[in-house]
Amino acid sequence: MARPVRETPILFGEDARRFIARMQERHPETPEARAQRLRDYEFMQKAFEDGMREKRAREAANGGVDPWFKHVEFPKDLKL
Amino acid sequence: MVQTCGIPERFKIVRLEPTNAIENFDCGDRDLNDYITNRASLFDYHMLAVSYTCIDPDTKQILAYFSLANDKIATSDFPNMTEFNRFRRKQGFPNEKRLKSYPAVKLCRLAVDICAKNRKIGTKVLNYIKSMFVIKNKTGCRFITVDAYLDAVPFYEKNGFRMMNLEDDDPHTRLMYFDLMDLVA
Numbered sequence: 170m171a172r173p174v175r176e177t178p179i180l181f182g183e184d185a186r187r188f189i190a191r192m193q194e195r196h197p198e199t200p201e202a203r204a205q206r207l208r209d210y211e212f213m214q215k216a217f218e219d220g221m222r223e224k225r226a227r228e229a230a231n232g233g234v235d236p237w238f239k240h241v242e243f244p245k246d247l248k249l
Numbered sequence: 250m251v252q253t254c255g256i257p258e259r260f261k262i263v264r265l266e267p268t269n270a271i272e273n274f275d276c277g278d279r280d281l282n283d284y285i286t287n288r289a290s291l292f293d294y295h296m297l298a299v300s301y302t303c304i305d306p307d308t309k310q311i312l313a314y315f316s317l318a319n320d321k322i323a324t325s326d327f328p329n330m331t332e333f334n335r336f337r338r339k340q341g342f343p344n345e346k347r348l349k350s351y352p353a354v355k356l357c358r359l360a361v362d363i364c365a366k367n368r369k370i371g372t373k374v375l376n377y378i379k380s381m382f383v384i385k386n387k388t389g390c391r392f393i394t395v396d397a398y399l400d401a402v403p404f405y406e407k408n409g410f411r412m413m414n415l416e417d418d419d420p421h422t423r424l425m426y427f428d429l430m431d432l433v434a
Contacts, residue, residue: 170283171280171281171283171284171287171288172280172421174355174357174358174396175396175419175422175424177320177321177322177323177353177355177394177413177424178413178414178424179323179324179325179330179348180322180323180324180325180413180414181324181325181327181328181329181330181332182327182328182329183415184413184414184415185324185325185326187415188322188324188413189324191411191428192351192428192430195430195431196409196428196431197431198409198431198432203432205376206376206379206380206432207380209372209373209376209377209380210376210377210380210381210384212373213262213373213374213376213377214377216260216261216262216303217261217262217263217264217301219261220261220262220263220304221262221263221264223261223306224263234268235266235269237263237304237309238265238269238270238271238272239269239270239271239272240268240269240270241267241268241269241270241290242268243267243290243291243294247291247294
Protein backbone atom coordinates (compact mmCIF):
# COMPACT_ATOMS: atom_id res chain seq x y z
CA MET A 170 0.00 0.00 0.00
CA ALA A 171 1.37 3.42 -0.99
CA ARG A 172 2.41 5.67 1.88
CA PRO A 173 -0.04 8.59 2.30
CA VAL A 174 1.15 12.10 1.54
CA ARG A 175 1.55 14.03 4.80
CA GLU A 176 -0.84 16.92 5.26
CA THR A 177 0.61 20.42 5.35
CA PRO A 178 0.72 21.27 9.06
CA ILE A 179 -0.22 24.48 10.87
CA LEU A 180 3.04 26.31 11.54
CA PHE A 181 3.71 27.32 15.14
CA GLY A 182 6.38 29.26 17.02
CA GLU A 183 9.73 29.60 15.26
CA ASP A 184 8.50 27.83 12.14
CA ALA A 185 5.64 30.34 11.78
CA ARG A 186 7.91 33.33 12.48
CA ARG A 187 10.49 32.13 9.96
CA PHE A 188 7.82 31.44 7.34
CA ILE A 189 6.21 34.89 7.68
CA ALA A 190 9.59 36.61 7.62
CA ARG A 191 10.45 34.72 4.42
CA MET A 192 7.13 35.84 2.90
CA GLN A 193 8.11 39.49 3.35
CA GLU A 194 11.41 39.00 1.52
CA ARG A 195 11.79 38.96 -2.23
CA HIS A 196 14.07 36.39 -3.80
CA PRO A 197 13.56 37.02 -7.52
CA GLU A 198 14.78 34.42 -9.99
CA THR A 199 17.72 35.31 -12.22
CA PRO A 200 16.94 36.48 -15.79
CA GLU A 201 18.42 33.19 -17.07
CA ALA A 202 16.27 31.09 -14.75
CA ARG A 203 13.19 33.11 -15.71
CA ALA A 204 13.87 32.67 -19.42
CA GLN A 205 14.35 28.90 -18.96
CA ARG A 206 11.18 28.58 -16.88
CA LEU A 207 9.12 30.43 -19.47
CA ARG A 208 10.60 28.31 -22.28
CA ASP A 209 9.69 25.17 -20.33
CA TYR A 210 6.20 26.52 -19.75
CA GLU A 211 5.61 27.24 -23.46
CA PHE A 212 6.93 23.79 -24.37
CA MET A 213 4.85 22.00 -21.74
CA GLN A 214 1.70 24.01 -22.45
CA LYS A 215 1.91 23.07 -26.13
CA ALA A 216 2.55 19.42 -25.16
CA PHE A 217 -0.57 19.61 -22.96
CA GLU A 218 -2.79 21.21 -25.61
CA ASP A 219 -1.63 18.74 -28.27
CA GLY A 220 -1.89 15.83 -25.84
CA MET A 221 -5.46 16.67 -24.84
CA ARG A 222 -6.59 17.27 -28.42
CA GLU A 223 -5.21 13.89 -29.45
CA LYS A 224 -6.71 12.22 -26.38
CA ARG A 225 -10.18 13.53 -27.24
CA ALA A 226 -9.75 12.28 -30.81
CA ARG A 227 -8.78 8.80 -29.54
CA GLU A 228 -11.78 8.75 -27.22
CA ALA A 229 -14.13 9.87 -29.99
CA ALA A 230 -12.85 7.08 -32.20
CA ASN A 231 -13.15 4.42 -29.46
CA GLY A 232 -16.55 4.98 -27.91
CA GLY A 233 -15.29 7.31 -25.20
CA VAL A 234 -12.41 5.07 -24.12
CA ASP A 235 -8.77 6.11 -24.48
CA PRO A 236 -6.91 2.96 -25.60
CA TRP A 237 -3.61 4.34 -24.33
CA PHE A 238 -4.73 3.60 -20.76
CA LYS A 239 -6.29 0.70 -18.94
CA HIS A 240 -10.01 1.42 -18.56
CA VAL A 241 -11.32 1.19 -14.99
CA GLU A 242 -14.84 1.74 -13.63
CA PHE A 243 -15.75 2.47 -10.02
CA PRO A 244 -19.04 1.54 -8.34
CA LYS A 245 -21.10 4.63 -7.45
CA ASP A 246 -20.98 3.89 -3.71
CA LEU A 247 -17.22 3.24 -3.56
CA LYS A 248 -15.51 4.54 -0.40
CA LEU A 249 -11.92 5.69 -0.40
CA MET B 250 22.76 0.59 -17.30
CA VAL B 251 19.78 2.91 -17.46
CA GLN B 252 18.09 2.78 -20.83
CA THR B 253 16.59 5.94 -22.21
CA CYS B 254 13.25 6.08 -23.92
CA GLY B 255 11.27 8.77 -25.62
CA ILE B 256 12.60 12.14 -26.65
CA PRO B 257 11.59 14.94 -24.27
CA GLU B 258 11.11 17.31 -27.21
CA ARG B 259 8.31 15.12 -28.50
CA PHE B 260 6.31 14.11 -25.47
CA LYS B 261 2.66 14.95 -24.87
CA ILE B 262 0.98 15.80 -21.58
CA VAL B 263 -2.38 14.27 -20.76
CA ARG B 264 -4.69 15.00 -17.88
CA LEU B 265 -6.04 11.63 -16.78
CA GLU B 266 -9.71 10.84 -16.29
CA PRO B 267 -10.60 8.71 -13.25
CA THR B 268 -11.30 5.87 -15.71
CA ASN B 269 -7.72 6.04 -17.04
CA ALA B 270 -5.33 3.76 -15.17
CA ILE B 271 -1.59 3.47 -15.78
CA GLU B 272 -0.26 -0.05 -16.26
CA ASN B 273 3.42 0.18 -17.10
CA PHE B 274 5.45 2.58 -15.02
CA ASP B 275 8.60 2.15 -12.97
CA CYS B 276 10.22 5.12 -11.27
CA GLY B 277 12.41 2.86 -9.16
CA ASP B 278 10.37 3.36 -5.98
CA ARG B 279 7.95 0.57 -5.16
CA ASP B 280 5.75 2.81 -3.02
CA LEU B 281 5.31 5.43 -5.75
CA ASN B 282 4.82 2.78 -8.43
CA ASP B 283 2.07 1.24 -6.30
CA TYR B 284 0.28 4.57 -5.91
CA ILE B 285 0.52 5.47 -9.60
CA THR B 286 -0.57 2.10 -10.97
CA ASN B 287 -3.13 1.12 -8.30
CA ARG B 288 -4.38 4.13 -6.34
CA ALA B 289 -4.18 7.27 -8.48
CA SER B 290 -7.47 6.64 -10.31
CA LEU B 291 -9.28 6.28 -7.00
CA PHE B 292 -8.01 9.65 -5.77
CA ASP B 293 -9.00 11.22 -9.09
CA TYR B 294 -12.45 9.58 -8.86
CA HIS B 295 -13.01 11.10 -5.41
CA MET B 296 -11.79 14.50 -6.69
CA LEU B 297 -8.94 14.55 -4.15
CA ALA B 298 -6.27 15.02 -6.81
CA VAL B 299 -5.83 15.47 -10.55
CA SER B 300 -3.30 13.29 -12.34
CA TYR B 301 -1.18 14.23 -15.35
CA THR B 302 1.22 12.15 -17.40
CA CYS B 303 3.99 12.97 -19.84
CA ILE B 304 3.87 10.37 -22.61
CA ASP B 305 6.07 9.48 -25.54
CA PRO B 306 3.43 9.33 -28.33
CA ASP B 307 5.45 6.87 -30.41
CA THR B 308 5.93 4.18 -27.79
CA LYS B 309 3.04 5.20 -25.48
CA GLN B 310 5.56 4.93 -22.65
CA ILE B 311 4.71 7.04 -19.59
CA LEU B 312 7.78 9.18 -18.99
CA ALA B 313 6.56 11.10 -15.95
CA TYR B 314 3.56 11.34 -13.66
CA PHE B 315 2.43 14.16 -11.40
CA SER B 316 -0.71 14.93 -9.45
CA LEU B 317 -2.00 18.15 -7.90
CA ALA B 318 -4.49 19.09 -5.20
CA ASN B 319 -5.56 22.25 -3.42
CA ASP B 320 -3.77 23.00 -0.17
CA LYS B 321 -3.04 25.82 2.26
CA ILE B 322 -0.29 26.87 4.61
CA ALA B 323 -1.60 28.07 7.95
CA THR B 324 0.37 29.91 10.61
CA SER B 325 -0.60 30.42 14.21
CA ASP B 326 0.38 32.85 16.95
CA PHE B 327 0.60 29.93 19.32
CA PRO B 328 4.04 28.62 20.25
CA ASN B 329 3.12 24.99 19.65
CA MET B 330 0.32 22.54 18.91
CA THR B 331 -0.30 21.84 22.63
CA GLU B 332 -1.08 25.49 23.35
CA PHE B 333 -3.19 25.70 20.22
CA ASN B 334 -5.30 22.68 21.23
CA ARG B 335 -5.64 23.96 24.81
CA PHE B 336 -6.97 27.28 23.52
CA ARG B 337 -9.27 25.55 21.04
CA ARG B 338 -10.79 23.37 23.75
CA LYS B 339 -11.36 26.35 26.06
CA GLN B 340 -12.37 29.08 23.62
CA GLY B 341 -13.74 27.31 20.58
CA PHE B 342 -12.12 27.65 17.21
CA PRO B 343 -9.53 30.45 17.12
CA ASN B 344 -10.36 33.74 15.45
CA GLU B 345 -8.61 35.20 12.42
CA LYS B 346 -5.88 36.84 14.43
CA ARG B 347 -4.86 33.50 15.86
CA LEU B 348 -4.74 31.55 12.61
CA LYS B 349 -3.85 32.85 9.17
CA SER B 350 -3.84 30.70 6.10
CA TYR B 351 -2.51 31.16 2.59
CA PRO B 352 -3.74 29.32 -0.51
CA ALA B 353 -1.41 26.76 -2.02
CA VAL B 354 -1.32 23.91 -4.50
CA LYS B 355 0.04 20.58 -3.35
CA LEU B 356 2.29 18.59 -5.62
CA CYS B 357 1.00 15.28 -4.31
CA ARG B 358 3.24 12.98 -6.35
CA LEU B 359 5.92 13.53 -8.95
CA ALA B 360 7.72 10.59 -10.51
CA VAL B 361 9.89 10.05 -13.58
CA ASP B 362 10.20 6.62 -15.18
CA ILE B 363 13.65 5.03 -14.90
CA CYS B 364 14.01 5.08 -18.68
CA ALA B 365 13.58 8.88 -18.78
CA LYS B 366 15.80 9.85 -15.83
CA ASN B 367 18.53 12.47 -16.23
CA ARG B 368 16.63 14.29 -18.98
CA LYS B 369 15.43 17.14 -16.76
CA ILE B 370 11.78 16.16 -17.17
CA GLY B 371 11.23 16.66 -13.42
CA THR B 372 12.55 20.23 -13.63
CA LYS B 373 10.40 20.91 -16.70
CA VAL B 374 7.35 19.66 -14.81
CA LEU B 375 8.17 21.91 -11.84
CA ASN B 376 8.68 24.92 -14.12
CA TYR B 377 5.34 24.14 -15.77
CA ILE B 378 3.49 23.95 -12.46
CA LYS B 379 5.14 27.13 -11.17
CA SER B 380 4.20 29.06 -14.31
CA MET B 381 0.73 27.52 -14.47
CA PHE B 382 -0.15 29.13 -11.14
CA VAL B 383 1.40 32.48 -11.99
CA ILE B 384 0.39 32.96 -15.64
CA LYS B 385 -3.00 31.27 -15.96
CA ASN B 386 -4.15 30.88 -12.38
CA LYS B 387 -7.92 31.01 -12.05
CA THR B 388 -7.83 31.36 -8.27
CA GLY B 389 -5.39 32.87 -5.82
CA CYS B 390 -2.46 30.60 -5.09
CA ARG B 391 0.67 31.77 -3.30
CA PHE B 392 2.62 28.58 -2.60
CA ILE B 393 3.45 25.14 -3.95
CA THR B 394 3.75 22.54 -1.21
CA VAL B 395 5.28 19.09 -1.43
CA ASP B 396 5.89 16.15 0.88
CA ALA B 397 9.28 15.27 -0.59
CA TYR B 398 10.95 11.87 -0.34
CA LEU B 399 14.29 12.24 1.43
CA ASP B 400 16.31 11.39 -1.68
CA ALA B 401 14.35 14.01 -3.67
CA VAL B 402 15.03 16.85 -1.20
CA PRO B 403 18.18 18.07 -3.07
CA PHE B 404 16.15 18.20 -6.30
CA TYR B 405 13.49 20.39 -4.70
CA GLU B 406 16.08 22.59 -2.98
CA LYS B 407 17.80 23.10 -6.33
CA ASN B 408 14.43 24.23 -7.68
CA GLY B 409 13.91 26.84 -4.96
CA PHE B 410 11.86 24.89 -2.39
CA ARG B 411 12.43 25.46 1.32
CA MET B 412 11.86 23.37 4.42
CA MET B 413 8.57 24.06 6.17
CA ASN B 414 9.67 22.88 9.61
CA LEU B 415 13.05 23.39 11.23
CA GLU B 416 12.74 20.13 13.11
CA ASP B 417 11.15 17.56 10.88
CA ASP B 418 12.26 14.07 11.88
CA ASP B 419 9.95 12.03 9.68
CA PRO B 420 11.92 8.97 8.55
CA HIS B 421 10.65 9.09 4.96
CA THR B 422 9.81 12.63 3.81
CA ARG B 423 10.27 16.37 4.36
CA LEU B 424 7.53 18.98 4.03
CA MET B 425 8.68 21.76 1.70
CA TYR B 426 7.23 24.82 0.00
CA PHE B 427 7.91 27.24 -2.84
CA ASP B 428 6.81 30.90 -2.77
CA LEU B 429 5.31 31.81 -6.16
CA MET B 430 5.81 35.52 -5.39
CA ASP B 431 9.49 34.94 -6.20
CA LEU B 432 8.42 34.58 -9.84
CA VAL B 433 6.50 37.84 -10.01
CA ALA B 434 8.79 40.49 -11.44
